[in-house]
Amino acid sequence: MTAVAERRAVVMGGSMAGLLAARALVESFDEVVVVDRDVLPDLPVNRRGTPQDRHVHGLLARGQQILEEYFPGMTEELRAAGAVTGDVTGDVRWIMDGVPISKGHAGLLTVSVSRPTLEAHVRRRVRGLAGVRLLDRTEVVGLRFSPDGQCVTGVRTVEAGGQGSGSTLAADLVVDTLGRGSRIRRWLVDHGWPEVAEERTRVGLTYTTRCYRAGPQPSPGDFSVDIVATPDRPRGAICARIDGGVQVVTAYGILGDVPPTDPEGFLDFLKSLSSPEIYEAMAENEEPLDDPVPHRFPASLRRRYELAERLPSGLLALGDAVCSVNPTYGQGMTVGALGSQVLRTHVAGGRVPDPAAYFRDLARDAVDEAWRQALSNDLGFPGVEGDRTPEILADQEYMARVLEAARYDGAIAAAYTRVLSLVDPPEALHADWVRRALRPG
Structure with a gap:
């Protein structure tokens, strides 16, 4: 009797998108190897590979739903x-x-947690899956191709730091979750494939974060206060309760407006916002847990794999390796989770995925939808360069009316946040009952 060859998938990158890709793949592959250059510990610690992990992170409601589906009980475990x-x-x-939107009830659970804690819990659950192996302290430095160059058949790796000789890890499928810094486009060009187009929207975002011992303010009844940057007031901040007794404050400015990293300057920036709640609470908080730390995000980025003329078989991508948007919208992890579900569908039953169909x-x-929301919002700031198409201008005008109504109509506020949470489609905000609520008078 001839033994059936085992099928292996390799995931490049062990961050959230990579972990969720592994969870999606393990249903259809005998072995899934997640390769990352960092140490992948069991405990929640900051990692070099996620330099933004000290700042506020949002797990949108749709992301929470997918996590709970993949890992039953995860929400209670995080709680x-x-x-x-x-x-x-x-x-x-x-x-x-400066004006709060109305307190509707969207019927959507959202989780406020630090990125290291969330990632550690997901990583522990993924590590416990039969067939999954986490290969840390290992860096992918290239792809391996079939002799005719038409198929990716594995990855070339070295020990992180460049010590020792390289090796090759064979695979039936390679998935790129290396984030916006992924070198896959360059590696493909080096092997004769057409360059994948990119789109960028330069927002010049800088955000600065400081953690405090949690107090009752700025809003005792809410776990998060979000002062949203708008074209009229292009500065914002988020203050959220996380991880049992910690309050994280992330202040942000766009187009080169940098929140200071000295404690006094940080508070002055909070004081300049359209609403005083966060500043007043933090000015009275006598238990800061660290010094303010900054992070820069130059541009939203989308790699248009779905428009590529041709692509090799055996190679897919998801998460920030495909689309990385302005992080103030909190979409990144949820877009990665949605991508993992697309991946799951395309490999189900042991199918060999067609890259063109997958990327479409x-x-x-x-x-x-995440890109549309981010682009429309970003182009609302006059200094952000980009093509303000009639569709975008119409969307901006309509959304301004929705947000005006959301100030006094809780149902409109709830409908808006359900779309923002990537649960409901944008058409939900154009339903008849919404249009009636927006009519003058």
């Missing part, structure tokens, strides 16, 4: 570890141009 949960509208204080579905089901 036991100190995470705070609540309704995305009813338990969050959203403030725009990834665009439609995971990327398009």
